[in-house]
Amino acid sequence: xxxxxxxxxxxxxxxxxxxxxxxxxxxxxxxxxxxxxxxxxxxxxxxxxxxxxxxxxxxxxxxxxxxxxxxxxxxxxxxxxxxxxxxxxxxxxxxxxxxxxxxxxxxxxxxxxxxxxxxxxxxxxxxxxxxxxxxxxxxxxxxxxxxxxxxxxxxxxxxxxxxxxxxxxxxxxxxxxxxxxxxxxxxxxxxxxxxxxxxxxxxxxxxxxxxxxxxxxxxxxxxxxxxxxxxxxxxxxxxxxxxxxxxxxxxxxxxxxxxxxxxxxxxxxxxxxxxxxxxxxxxxxxxxxxxxxxxxxxxxxxxxxxxxxxxxxxxxxxxxxxxxxxxxxxxxxxxxxxxxxxxxxxxxxxxxxxxxxxxxxxxxxxxxxxxxxxxxxxxxxxxxxxxxxxxxxxxxxxxxxxxxxxxxxxxxxxxxxxxxxxxxxxxxxxxxxxxxxxxxxxx
Amino acid sequence: xxxxxxxxxxxxxxxxxxxxxxxxxxxxxxxxxxxxxxxxxxxxxxxxxxxxxxxxxxxxxxxxxxxxxxxxxxxxxxxxxxxxxxxxxxxxxxxxxxxxxxxxxxxxxxxxxxxxxxxxxxxxxxxxxxxxxxxxxxxxxxxxxxxxxxxxxxxxxxxxxxxxxxxxxxxxxxxxxxxxxxxxxxxxxxxxxxxxxxxxxxxxxxxxxxxxxxxxxxxxxxxxxxxxxxxxxxxxxxxxxxxxxxxxxxxxxxxxxxxxxxxxx
Numbered sequence: 001x002x003x004x005x006x007x008x009x010x011x012x013x014x015x016x017x018x019x020x021x022x023x024x025x026x027x028x029x030x031x032x033x034x035x036x037x038x039x040x041x042x043x044x045x046x047x048x049x050x051x052x053x054x055x056x057x058x059x060x061x062x063x064x065x066x067x068x069x070x071x072x073x074x075x076x077x078x079x080x081x082x083x084x085x086x087x088x089x090x091x092x093x094x095x096x097x098x099x100x101x102x103x104x105x106x107x108x109x110x111x112x113x114x115x116x117x118x119x120x121x122x123x124x125x126x127x128x129x130x131x132x133x134x135x136x137x138x139x140x141x142x143x144x145x146x147x148x149x150x151x152x153x154x155x156x157x158x159x160x161x162x163x164x165x166x167x168x169x170x171x172x173x174x175x176x177x178x179x180x181x182x183x184x185x186x187x188x189x190x191x192x193x194x195x196x197x198x199x200x201x202x203x204x205x206x207x208x209x210x211x212x213x214x215x216x217x218x219x220x221x222x223x224x225x226x227x228x229x230x231x232x233x234x235x236x237x238x239x240x241x242x243x244x245x246x247x248x249x250x251x252x253x254x255x256x257x258x259x260x261x262x263x264x265x266x267x268x269x270x271x272x273x274x275x276x277x278x279x280x281x282x283x284x285x286x287x288x289x290x291x292x293x294x295x296x297x298x299x300x301x302x303x304x305x306x307x308x309x310x311x312x313x314x315x316x317x318x319x320x321x322x323x324x325x326x327x328x329x330x331x332x333x334x335x336x337x338x339x340x341x342x343x344x345x346x347x348x349x350x351x352x353x354x355x356x357x358x359x360x361x362x363x364x365x366x367x368x369x370x371x372x373x374x375x376x377x378x379x380x381x382x383x384x385x386x387x388x389x390x391x392x393x394x395x396x397x398x399x400x401x402x403x404x405x406x407x408x409x410x411x412x413x414x415x416x417x418x419x420x421x422x423x424x425x426x427x428x429x430x431x432x433x434x435x436x437x438x439x440x441x442x443x
Numbered sequence: 444x445x446x447x448x449x450x451x452x453x454x455x456x457x458x459x460x461x462x463x464x465x466x467x468x469x470x471x472x473x474x475x476x477x478x479x480x481x482x483x484x485x486x487x488x489x490x491x492x493x494x495x496x497x498x499x500x501x502x503x504x505x506x507x508x509x510x511x512x513x514x515x516x517x518x519x520x521x522x523x524x525x526x527x528x529x530x531x532x533x534x535x536x537x538x539x540x541x542x543x544x545x546x547x548x549x550x551x552x553x554x555x556x557x558x559x560x561x562x563x564x565x566x567x568x569x570x571x572x573x574x575x576x577x578x579x580x581x582x583x584x585x586x587x588x589x590x591x592x593x594x595x596x597x598x599x600x601x602x603x604x605x606x607x608x609x610x611x612x613x614x615x616x617x618x619x620x621x622x623x624x625x626x627x628x629x630x631x632x633x634x635x636x637x638x639x640x641x642x643x644x645x646x647x648x649x650x651x652x653x654x655x656x657x658x659x660x661x662x663x664x665x666x667x668x669x670x671x672x673x674x675x676x677x678x679x680x681x682x683x684x685x686x687x688x689x690x691x692x693x694x695x696x697x698x699x700x701x702x703x704x705x706x707x708x
Contacts, residue, residue: 251514321551325614327512329564329621330541339563340553 057418064416067197067212068157070124070186073147074101076135081142084132091128094135095120098127098148102191109189119179123186124150149195154212154409156183160194163408200416205398211409214402216417222292222372222392223361223424229296229388230303230360235353237300238307245308246315247337266305273302274366282370290371290391298370299360306359310352314345347439354432358425364396373397395421460485460625460655461506466520468501468510475501477679479520483672488647488656490670490687492663494702497676499659503627506657507543508536524625541568544623548630550610552602552617557594560602560613561585564621580620588616589646608639615646619654626650628658632665644669663703667691675699 016022021029076097084093099120106113120127127150135142151157155175158164166177186192203215249255277298281287287294318341326336342349367373372393393401395417402414461483468476476498483489491499501510508529510516522529529539541564552560561581564570571577581598585591590612594605602613611631618626628647632640647669650656660666666673667687674684675696683690683699694700 319551321547321549322553323512324509324545324547325551325553325617326563327509328507328540328545328547329567329617330537330539331563331567332537335567339567344554 057415057422060412061415061417061419063161063163064200064412064419065197066161066194067199068152068160068192069149069195070102070152070192071147071149072098072101072105072191073145074098074104075145076131076142078142081135081139091126091132093128094131095126095128098131105191106185106189109191111185111189113182113185119176119182122173122175122179123152123156123183125153151199151212152192154210154407157212158409159183160187160192161412163412200413201420205393205401208405209407211405211407211413214410214413216395216398216413216420219393219395219398219417220420220424222295223394225292225388225392226296226299226394227357227361229293230299230357231353233296233300234303234307234356238304238353239311239349241304242308242311242315243337243342246312247333247341262305262308266309269365270302270363271365271369273298274369276301277366278369288389288391290393291389292372292392292394293388294370295367295372295394296388298366299363302363302366303356303360306356307349307353310355311345311349314348314352315341317348318344343439347436350435350439351432354428354435358428361424361428362396362421364400367394367397368400373401395424458485459483460524461657462521462523462526463502463505464521464523466502466505466518466522468498468505468519469517470501470513471515475679476505479681481674481681481684483655483657485655486651486653487672488651488658488670489672489674490666491657491659491674491676492661492666492702493676493682495661498679499674499676500629502676502681503629503657503659506625506627507540507545509540509545511536541621542623543625543627544618544621546611546615546618546626546628546631549634550607550614552605552610552613554601554603556599557585557602557605557613558598560617561620564617568621570622584616584620585613587619587650588612589642589649590616606639608635608642611635611639611643612646615643615650619650624654626654626656628656630659630661633661640665663691675702677702 074097080097084090084097087093095117099117102120130150131148134146134148152160153174155164155169156179159169159175159180160183164175166180169175169177171177183192199213199215200217201215202217203213204218205215206213245255245258277294281294281297282289287297322340322344323336326340327333331339371391399414399417399421402410402417459482461481463479463481463483466476466479467474479502491503493499504510505518505522506524506529510518518530524539524543528534553563555563558581561584562571562577565577565580571580582591582595585594590609593609594600594613602610605613611634615626615628615631631647632643635643644665647656647658651671658666658669670687672685673687673690675682675690675694675698677698683694683696685695690699691703694703
C-alpha cells in the first residue's frame, strides 16, 4: 500500500523478468539460507552434546546396576548345624562348611586350585555370619540344598568390571594379587558371575569403605516424601495465589510489587532458600534435621514462584471471551473462574507444576544446608517408610555424597544414581506431556 | 433501506423497560459516554448505531454492568430497569445479568457440548429441578435460537465444532435459556456471512415478541431491517434517538444525516 503511494502515478514502471533474481532478492535469500544454516548447526551441536552426555552417563553408570556374586548351593544337615552351634567360634564353623562346598563345586568343574580361608574372606567378606543367620531363621531348610548368592567385595567387583587390574592394584589387607587367581578360577567354573544388583535399586547408603553395599533406594523414598510435601503445598498455594492475583486482585502498586517480587523469587539461587530453611524451619521452628518434611518445605518455597508464574501465564492465555460469556450469563466471578477458566488453563498449570516438581527433584544445594547429605541409614527400610520426619537423604544429595567419597567404587554408584534420577525426571516430563495432550481443548 | 416493516414499526408498546438518566462513563481519563438520556421500550428492537469508538458498545455494557469487570471504568448517573436503579448498592450484578442477557460480537461458546452450553445458565441459576426439566429448557432455548433442527441429533457434540453462524445462534440460545427480560447484542453479526446474518436477523425479529432487544451494529442496513427504534451515537454523545424510519429518512440532526449518507464515520 505504502509502496504504491510513494510512486508517482505517471512514472513508467520498470518491469523486470520474474525468471531472474534481482540483487536484493539474492541478498535476502542468502540471508535466509545463512540463518537456516546457523539454526541447523546450533541444533546439531546441541544434539551432539546430548548424545555425548547420554553415552558417558550410561557407560559410567551401568556398572552400578550389576554386582559380581558367588553362587554356591550346599546342604547343611541338622547334625552339622547342631555341631556348629555348640562350638566356640560358631561363624568360623559355618565358613568352613561354605569353603568345603566351594572346593566341591570347583572340583566338579574340573579345576584344581588351592586357597586359604583368608583369601575367600578377602573376596567375599565374612561368609559364616550370613549363613548362620540364614539357617537360624530358616531351620526348616536344614537338610535340603540351599543356594547362596553372596556379593563379592568392591575390589573384586572392580576387577571383573575392569576398574582394578593386576597391574594397578597393590597388595593390601583388602585384596592381594594372588587372590585374583582364585577369582579367575571361580569365574571359569561359573560360580562367580555378574548379576543384577537389586540392592542398588532398593538399598540404603552404606559406609564409606563399602561401595558395594550402597543403594539409592532409601533416597528415592526420601525424594518421594519430599515431592509429596512439595506437591500438596505448592500446588494449592500456588494455584490459589495465581487465581487471586490474575482474576480478582485490583491492579495497584501493591499488586505490582507482589508481581515483581514473585518474578524475583524465581531467580533467587536455591542455596539461599536452603539457608532460609535452616534458619526458619530447623533453628527457629525446631523441625527435625535431615527430614523430608523440611526438605519438602524448602523446595516448596523454591517451586512456588515457578508454579505461580506458569499458572498465571496459562490463566492469561484463556480468551477473555470465555469470561465474558460466563459473566454475561449471570455467573459470579468465582463460578466463571472455576467452571470455565480454570479447566481451560489446566494443561498449562499441570505442565508448570510438573516442571516445577522436576526442578525440585533435581535440586541439591538447599538440601546440603538442612543436613540431607552424608549420613548412613539405620533401621532401613522400616524407619524410612515411617514418614516425613525420619532422617533421610534425597537422590541428588545422595549422588553428591557418593561423588565426594574417596573410594573409586562410589564413582560408578554416583553415575548409576544419575541414571535413576534422570529416569524419574524423564517419567515426570512424559506425564506432563500426556496430561497436556489429554486436557487440551480447543476454542 | 426502504422500510418494509412500516406496519410493524407503528406498534408501540409504550412501556419503558430501560431508562438512562445523565449517564457518564469514564475510562481512566477518557470521557467515553457523555450525559446520555434514553428510554428503551419493552418488546422492541432498539439499534445503536454510530462510528467506531463512539461509545455505543460501552453504553450497552453499562446496561448489564459488564463494565464492572474493567478496573479503570467508572459509571455515574442512573440506569433504571423497570424503575429500579441497577447501579444501586443493593444490586448484585450477578442477579442483574441473569435478567439482562448478552450476546457478544464474536461467537463465544464454551468449549463444552452444545447441551452443556445451553444448560450452564439454568444450572447456575437453579431454573431446573431435574434432568427432564433441564432437557426441556435446552430444547426450548435451542428452538428459540432457531438452531434446534440443526443440532438436535448432536446435542453432545462440542459447541465449538459448529459453523460461525450456528455458534452465534447457539450463543443467543444460551442467552435466552436463563429467561432474561432484556437481551443485549453487541454487533452479533459482524463475524458472520450474509446467510448467517439473515438467519440471526430473522431470529432477532422473533425474539422481539418476548424480550426487549438492544443491538449495536455497524451496518445501517441491518439497523434499518431489524429495529423499530434507533439511537445514533457520536463521540460519546447520544445525538439522536427515535423511530428507525424517521432516523433513516428524515433525521433531525445534521450529524445523523452526515453519518447515514456516509459523510462521517
